[in-house]
Amino acid sequence: MNAPLPRDPIADAQRNWERHGWGDVAAPMAAITAIMRTQQILLARIEGALKPFGLTFARYELLALLSFARSGALPMNKASALLQVHPTSVTNAVDRLEKAGLVVRSPHPTDGRTTLIELTAEGRTLAKSATAVLNTEVFSQSGFADRDVNQLIRILGDFRRGAGDFSE
Amino acid sequence: MNAPLPRDPIADAQRNWERHGWGDVAAPMAAITAIMRTQQILLARIEGALKPFGLTFARYELLALLSFARSGALPMNKASALLQVHPTSVTNAVDRLEKAGLVVRSPHPTDGRTTLIELTAEGRTLAKSATAVLNTEVFSQSGFADRDVNQLIRILGDFRRGAGDFSE
DNA sequence: TCCAAACCCTTGGATGTCCTAGTATATTGC
DNA sequence: GCAATATACTAGGACATCCAAGGGTTTGGA
Numbered sequence: 001m002n003a004p005l006p007r008d009p010i011a012d013a014q015r016n017w018e019r020h021g022w023g024d025v026a027a028p029m030a031a032i033t034a035i036m037r038t039q040q041i042l043l044a045r046i047e048g049a050l051k052p053f054g055l056t057f058a059r060y061e062l063l064a065l066l067s068f069a070r071s072g073a074l075p076m077n078k079a080s081a082l083l084q085v086h087p088t089s090v091t092n093a094v095d096r097l098e099k100a101g102l103v104v105r106s107p108h109p110t111d112g113r114t115t116l117i118e119l120t121a122e123g124r125t126l127a128k129s130a131t132a133v134l135n136t137e138v139f140s141q142s143g144f145a146d147r148d149v150n151q152l153i154r155i156l157g158d159f160r161r162g163a164g165d166f167s168e
Numbered sequence: 169m170n171a172p173l174p175r176d177p178i179a180d181a182q183r184n185w186e187r188h189g190w191g192d193v194a195a196p197m198a199a200i201t202a203i204m205r206t207q208q209i210l211l212a213r214i215e216g217a218l219k220p221f222g223l224t225f226a227r228y229e230l231l232a233l234l235s236f237a238r239s240g241a242l243p244m245n246k247a248s249a250l251l252q253v254h255p256t257s258v259t260n261a262v263d264r265l266e267k268a269g270l271v272v273r274s275p276h277p278t279d280g281r282t283t284l285i286e287l288t289a290e291g292r293t294l295a296k297s298a299t300a301v302l303n304t305e306v307f308s309q310s311g312f313a314d315r316d317v318n319q320l321i322r323i324l325g326d327f328r329r330g331a332g333d334f335s336e
Numbered sequence: 337t338c339c340a341a342a343c344c345c346t347t348g349g350a351t352g353t354c355c356t357a358g359t360a361t362a363t364t365g366c
Numbered sequence: 367g368c369a370a371t372a373t374a375c376t377a378g379g380a381c382a383t384c385c386a387a388g389g390g391t392t393t394g395g396a
Binding site for chain 1: 170172173174175176177178179181182184190192193195196197198199200202203204205206207208209210211214232236249250251252299303306307308310311312313314316317318319320321323324325326327328329330331332333334335336
Binding site for chain 4: 208211212215243244245255256258259263276279280281282283
């Protein structure tokens with residue numbers, strides 16, 4: 001989009017932190033800010049790749065999750081837990097996916113409180129195509145060295161475990 | 169919020185990718201998904217720490233940026249470039265900060281197109297307090313090991329440079 | 337048995353991000 | 367000098383996320 005900046009703004013921020021007497025937390029501040037910016041860049045790439053399918057990342061994630069479920073269906077609360085987003089975000093995504101004919105809501109057979117989300121044939125097909133494009137256009141050219149990918153998986157895995165995401 | 173999941177959902181996704189014949193991109197997919205989730209966790213912590221100040225992270229970042237500017241003022245387009253967000257996002261943040269009396273818009277002395285954002289005394293004080301809290305409550309207990317922090321800075325720095333953020 | 341507590345999903349509201357367009361001001365080039 | 371192009375900011379709209387609250391369904395203990 002924009003021309004590259006002459007200097008790394010996050011490295012500058014780190015120097016500012018040090019200069020103002022917060023040297024002991026300047027590095028974690030910089031790491032966290034870098035994660036924020038990296039997420040923003042990656043999300044933009046992903047959304048760009050999904051746009052031709054009329055999907056956003058949030059909706060794609062839900063489709064992909066369903067496509068890996070044995071029956072192609074999951075309770076909404078389970079989807080919320082696995083995607084680690086607020087239940088209302090799932091409601092929102094399902095509303096739009098349903099309107100697009102990619103999923104259907106159906107009542108849970110034994111628990112009246114629960115709603116199942118089910119992939120339609122069209123939804124399953126679209127998920128497959130979108131995954132192929134994401135894989136070839138985004139994930140296969142992530143811009144991370146192979147060694148670094150494994151480092152990231154390990155470091156962020158430790159972090160997420162520490163944050164209480166999973167106990168494994 | 170929620171109880172920890174029994175297993176890491178991202179590791180599961182990685183296995184699903186491999187099982188479906190996308191083994192060559194399963195690792196980058198997992199790393200990218202982990203970045204997304206980590207960002208979400210960190211953002212929630214930061215927003216929580218800033219809430220008592222009536223600030224969001226977006227608004228805090230702008231205040232912090234201004235507080236490091238020599239004159240305590242910056243053109244909006246410069247802020248947009250340094251924070252690496254869309255100009256309309258800066259407009260939005262400035263609207264709210266101005267309404268809260270933390271910054272003021274003023275015309276650029278020589279360029280009629282440009283608007284300067286300037287910290288008020290109150291804004292400068294609040295930025296200082298908020299920074300202190302963020303440092304002690306979030307950055308100093310990031311949950312990353314020191315070694316990992318440096319790894320992250322290096323890996324994500326390489327990535328951002330490769331993505332065209334800066335040329336340095 | 338029966339009511340309170342727990343759980344599930346949805347609605348409505350606040351924010352943030354981006355995109356597209358529109359208005360105003362500068363710069364460029366002929 | 368003036369028209370065409372580039373820049374800067376803002377208005378309006380689409381989406382996503384979270385929180386708070388409300389209504390229906392289950393569960394569990396008195």
